[in-house]
Amino acid sequence: MKLPDKFFLAPMAEVTTPALRKTVSSFSPDIVMYSEMLSAGAIAARSPHNEPLVKRHEFDRNFIYQIVGCDPSVMADSCAILSGTECLSVDVNMGCSAPDIMKRGQGARLLSDPARARTIIKSCRKSCGTLLSVKMRSGFEKNDPERLVDFARMLEDEGVDFIALHPRYAKLSFTRNADWGLVKLLKEKLRIPVIGNGDITGPSDAVKKIETSGCDGVMIGREAVKSPWIFRLCRAVMDGENFTLDVDARDVFIKTLEHTAEFLPDRLHKSRAHRFCFYFSKNVKFSHELFRLIRAAERIDTIIGIVQDYYGRNPAEAALRFETRDGSIIKK
Ligand SMILES: Cc1cc2nc3c(=O)[nH]c(=O)nc-3n(C[C@H](O)[C@H](O)[C@H](O)COP(=O)(O)O)c2cc1C
Known part of the structure; x- marks a missing residue:
């Protein structure tokens, strides 16, 4: 039996929502x-x-x-x-x-x-x-x-x-x-x-673990919530592709929150949005401060406002660039 891919997004209660899956699949549909x-x-x-x-x-x-x-x-x-x-x-x-x-x-x-x-x-x-x-x-x-x-x-x-x-x-x-x-x-x-x-802590680690264990694929949980683009980089590292990925983290943050509101009923918004934000906030410098504000918010539109305000004050933090060169990854 052959599996369709070597990369798996882990099941995570309250986290692998349709919103996160849509975001992950926008980078890695397969x-x-x-x-x-x-x-x-x-x-x-x-x-x-x-x-x-x-x-x-x-x-x-x-x-x-x-x-x-x-x-x-x-x-x-x-x-x-x-x-x-x-x-x-x-x-x-x-x-x-x-x-x-x-x-x-x-x-x-x-x-x-x-x-x-x-x-x-x-x-x-x-x-x-x-x-x-x-x-x-x-x-x-x-x-x-x-x-x-x-x-x-x-x-x-x-x-x-x-x-x-x-x-x-x-x-x-x-x-x-x-x-x-x-x-x-x-x-x-x-x-x-x-x-x-x-x-698994990153793309090079994922590929190394496939090689050293001989396993048929790797499943990533927490790191994929923080970096929903990780599987695209895993593929580039595995294929030895020289590849540059520019990510607008602010956009990913807000879109995933918007998808949460779109795909799930009101009663699930707070728990699912908080869970996603807990991991995704780690992309910013003042993540504790950001998540403290988010945790006090009840509604997704309030959370989006907090995120917009954060990046408004720290615009340079939104632009993330990753490069893969000859099977390894460089974050700029
Ligand atoms: C918030 C959270 C929820 C989880 N929920 C599930 C679950 O519903 N089913 C499951 O099999 N594992 C669940 N797990 C375990 C993950 O699937 C995975 O095995 C674990 O996080 C280790 O992978 P990681 O180090 O890449 O995060 C959960 C983990 C976390 C952090």
């Missing part, structure tokens, strides 16, 4: 993008509340829906519904370590219950009319390479088409570095494609 994690129960119940998160847009080309849950028949029903949209894949979340998810036996908790994980994958495989994938951590309470390989082989044997591995065990938040040696190990032990994820 990469693979995930939805936010979606409750399998809400999808199976066809909850109208969920509709804005489930809706697929024209820019969602190589698109993966990620579902979270632990009831095999509910997971299977939601797979059937979502795979009917001709998405690239439906992905089962076995990586989320949020306490409210894990206490329900979902997300990364499934790593400690291989029998249930197997039943879920068996049911999903039967109902899923497209690729079926799993995004997982490297363990629950600790990293145990042998258990990791056994678990991943079980997924492979049950018909999972590819795995994205975030090589931190679930009880670690972001305190220690992701262990890319485990991505390499899994790639060596499995027949299906393995995507590596965790701590």
